[in-house]
Amino acid sequence: MVFPPELFVISGLNVFVILSLLTAIFDEIFPKAVPYVLQIAALAGFGQMWVNYSVLSSSVELRFWCGMLYLTIALITVLAVNFYIAFKKRLLGAAGFFLGAFTIPVTSVSYFFISSYVNGVAVSIPPLPMVPVEGLYIVFVLCIVILGLSVIMYYEPNALKRMLKMNRKNQNTVRLLDSTISVPRDDSEENKKKKGR
Numbered sequence: 078m079v080f081p082p083e084l085f086v087i088s089g090l091n092v093f094v095i096l097s098l099l100t101a102i103f104d105e106i107f108p109k110a111v112p113y114v115l116q117i118a119a120l121a122g123f124g125q126m127w128v129n130y131s132v133l134s135s136s137v138e139l140r141f142w143c144g145m146l147y148l149t150i151a152l153i154t155v156l157a158v159n160f161y162i163a164f165k166k167r168l169l170g171a172a173g174f175f176l177g178a179f180t181i182p183v184t185s186v187s188y189f190f191i192s193s194y195v196n197g198v199a200v201s202i203p204p205l206p207m208v209p210v211e212g213l214y215i216v217f218v219l220c221i222v223i224l225g226l227s228v229i230m231y232y233e234p235n236a237l238k239r240m241l242k243m244n245r246k247n248q249n250t251v252r253l254l255d256s257t258i259s260v261p262r263d264d265s266e267e268n269k270k271k272k273g274r
Contacts, residue, residue: 085144173227
């Protein structure tokens with residue numbers, strides 16, 4: 078059985094609520110009005126669900142497109158918040174943490190829901206590639222790696238530079254050792270030349 082298209086609205090609503098909570102907690106990074114705007118967007122999701130059930134109840138495809146529009150706006154907002162942290166505030170450690178903890182999991186799970194719905198119901202868009210559940214494990218492992226690197230960058234901003242410099246020094250040392258180790262030469266000919274002089 079295919080889930081109702083209102084799941085997209087509920088997913089987008091949850092995204093807006095969590096973003097509102099995060100921007101309220103980290104209020105020194107974001108303008109004061111951002112959590113309130115995100116709460117209004119979450120309330121709009123409740124209005125969207127009411128419209129889906131009362132006005133658009135006869136058309137599943139129209140309910141799907143309205144839910145997709147709301148979820149797309151929520152995902153664009155997530156990406157905008159991530160870009161704001163990375164490029165406007167120049168907090169790359171925090172942006173990496175947000176990317177691994179929130180942006181990648183939300184977008185991958187949303188794509189999983191969308192592809193499952195589109196391939197299970199005849200909607201007038203081409204079928205999307207199915208995402209196996211095992212693929213989500215790979216995404217979550219990638220998120221954990223990004224989280225770990227971003228935590229290191231946040232607490233030790235120069236740690237990554239030091240690791241790269243150490244790697245370069247090790248490569249230079251190996252090159253230096255390779256250049257000093259040469260092929261053994263036959264010294265007997267040089268000795269004969271020196272004796273001849």
